Amino acid sequence: MTETFDVHADAVLDGLDARLVVDRGAFRLDVALAVAPGEVVALLGPNGAGKTTALRALAGLTPLSGGHLRLDGTELDRTPPESRPVGVVFQDYLLFPHLTALDNVAFGPRCQGASKAEARAQAAQWLGRLGLTDHAGAKPRKLSGGQAQRVALARALATSPRLLLLDEPLAALDARTRLEVRAQLRRHLAEFEAVAVLVTHDPLDAMVLADRLVVVEHGQVVQEGTPSHIARHPRTDYIAQLVGLNLYRGEAEGHTVRLDDGPCVTTTEDLSGPVFVAFPPSAVTLHRDRPAGSSARNLWQCRVAGLETHGDQIRADLTGELPLAADLTTVAAAELDLHPGAEVWATVKATQTHAYPV
Template sequence: MTQKAVAVEETVPAGASGLDAHLVVDRGTFALDVALTAAPGEVLGLLGPNGAGKTTALRTLAGLTPLADGHLRLDGRTLEEPARRTRVTPDRRPVGVIFQDYLLFPHLSALDNVAFGPRCHGMSKAAARALAAELLDRMGLADHAHVKPRRLSGGQAQRVALARALATRPRLLLLDEPLAALDALARLEVRAELRRRLAAFEAVAVLVTHDPLDAMVLADRLVVIEHGRIVQEGDPAEIARRPRTDYIARLVGLNLYQGSAEGHAVRIGPGFAFTTTEELTGPAFVAFAPSAVTLHRDHPASSARNAFRAQVTGLESHGDQIRVALTAAGFPLTADLTTIAVAELDLHPGADVWAAVKATQTHAYPA
């Protein structure tokens, strides 16, 4: 039996509840099963490695990929629920989308690009163009209203795409890697501008990105997806401080280990343990920054409570420092050193060193 398409009312009910979604998609070789909630005015960031399911989640919210199970509700209305054979078609959902490459119509001016959505929803040409002019003015693009996309800078095109998405007054705004097409300088400027615009957006926004800085700056709350499942969620500061998977640890630039804690010691493996300032019992994580690791040719005479033999496996430039990859007792370890320190220690792949980390620079928490 086919699903029925239903229309969405144009008014928002009193006490709008935001996003309530349980997204289940089964493609045979890949399955997505994530629950997402967000309040009006909240920016929810979806993070995860390639193939984790971020884009699939975004497509289900937009209605481009049907749900196999679960539900999607927005402001108390059911947009999709397979068990009840209910599915609102994409064109009837109060959803705005900003794609990675913006997908502006090249033959239309900025004004007509923004007016396109309201016109499709039945607004008169004059009213749609007046609304578009107002939105472009709010974006600081009034002087570019009659300019076509090819003559816009990356930042200007991004603002036109945002104005076009907002022109239909969406209750859910989806942003798919909205800064990926920009160069580093434009990205810095547009990220700050986008943050201001999202802060004023009264409905729910969902941002998909692989860039941790974009996520930390733009999102109020993060959901990390791996293999189609949520592995961690919380505010950006909490996730950066307490990563729970190797992917998240790499994303925020931390060394991360999981082991068993007893008092101030967390045993990671045979002959490999960390002394920490926290006192724990049972499964635990230990995390610390690469900058907390010091390397020595001989056993360090410092006050560091954690010292162990390690072997260099690689070196690469990392900003104004050198990131040194090592193994210690079979576990990976990363240290950030100055170029001078690397030269003085004569570090190279295969070199044997001592690595040290002060207990005060580690952070232990329950697993």
């Protein structure tokens, strides 16, 4: 079941109203988007899900096979890319290597008919807003990754777009620079008054930068909502892994959920009918022997399939009665003598599970 959230009713007239249908061989993209002005929406999904195809369709770089594309009430389906009020920040920025930062940003206004002096004045203003005044005369090869990203953003914004598209805008940055630029980009997007669509496979970028997430898998929208809602109510295995939860589907009768492919799980919610059950790996406690006199209602015998470092902890991949992931400290893993093939018992308190309707 696909979960959707309505945006403002006037979004059809002011903002983006699109149904992007693209047929490419055996792959079919069919994604509906409604985004209000001032809203930042992230298209999130695994590689090959159709995110980049959707972005290229919005930019006019990939033709639609069907559906529609309206921006502020104007049909854009047949409008050539260069005539659309759309700004794009590409993953690798694609700055003109022979032009200075100033002239890279001035390129858009010049294409819109501004004189060289006017275009450069506008470019200087944008570079100033993004803290790049001192780098106006530098060519791309002299810029750091974070500086190049901001020049690319300035170039996109200098044309006063009604739709800003960002394709993995932080992917080319190292971890340290990414942290700083993510915070800067969030501030600039918060000030952007038109529609912004961000394409990413990084959950942190999506959660920090976007007001709303649209999760795409196999060319289809599988879930849509605020970052906090999706983190709390994942509806596919991909989303559950993304937000770090064990996720199962089953049939609820009161506080008991009989899983589709596994045992029962006891929850604190009193529900009836098809439900999802989720709990974090940190909620799982492991034992080498069956806990004597354990009152835990959720107790399963499992086998360690693999171990890997996860932050400052060890994540155990478990198979058996209930396949699940468990997080524990390196000390706990050593004390339990965990290794692939080891037999363990896993317990989860009912209070640490979360059940919600399908």
